[in-house]
Amino acid sequence: DAKTTQPNSMESNEEEPVHLPCNHSTISGTDYIHWYRQLPSQGPEYVIHGLTSNVNNRMASLAIAEDRKSSTLILHRATLRDAAVYYCILRDGPQSGGYQKVTFGTGTKLQVIP
Amino acid sequence: KAGVTQTPRYLIKTRGQQVTLSCSPISGHRSVSWYQQTPGQGLQFLFEYFSETQRNKGNFPGRFSGRQFSNSRSEMNVSTLELGDSALYLCASSSGGPSSYEQYFGPGTRLTVT
Numbered sequence: 001d002a003k004t005t006q007p008n009s010m011e012s013n014e015e016e017p018v019h020l021p022c023n024h025s026t027i028s029g030t031d032y033i034h035w036y037r038q039l040p041s042q043g044p045e046y047v048i049h050g051l052t053s054n055v056n057n058r059m060a061s062l063a064i065a066e067d068r069k070s071s072t073l074i075l076h077r078a079t080l081r082d083a084a085v086y087y088c089i090l091r092d093g094p095q096s097g098g099y100q101k102v103t104f105g106t107g108t109k110l111q112v113i114p
Numbered sequence: 115k116a117g118v119t120q121t122p123r124y125l126i127k128t129r130g131q132q133v134t135l136s137c138s139p140i141s142g143h144r145s146v147s148w149y150q151q152t153p154g155q156g157l158q159f160l161f162e163y164f165s166e167t168q169r170n171k172g173n174f175p176g177r178f179s180g181r182q183f184s185n186s187r188s189e190m191n192v193s194t195l196e197l198g199d200s201a202l203y204l205c206a207s208s209s210g211g212p213s214s215y216e217q218y219f220g221p222g223t224r225l226t227v228t
Contacts, residue, residue: 043118043204043219044157087157104157
């Protein structure tokens, strides 16, 4: 199974950029990289996803290494509402028998300091 | 548009009993996935249903089963409950397209097994 590794926790000052890293050295060629975040007492929320190229949306940017063995979620200006656990997720491509596994990383707990 | 709803929100069961959890996806979504979240194991994928068929499956014992109805609503059943089944069970829905899709999570059902 493709696994991901993330730091357990990170801190950021409010209004500053945050770079959340994720290592996925065993990623396969058809794996998509997804990021979700989970606020306290809520279900996870989609943030962004990508395959090979860097991606931007209204919430964040995703920078993917050229060898795809790592990626970085970038929050351009952290706010207090961004304090959450951020999960880096790989979704396998189709395998024999249609069996797919979704592997969640350990998650990074982001603390935003006012 | 209404979000993903899960019922019940909280449940207490005794070891050996069985339990059924329900998930109503966002209108128009055809894919429903189930996850188990525990402090020790984090977020683990259980299975995914698409158009009433189980499309993906995680590494859980056969005591965990599910089904999806023609209106895309899904149920998850756990038989012969064990103490270790105590967890937050999350349901997520999506349109069901290729791997690069966004999932919308419900608030979860908190199951406590005593």
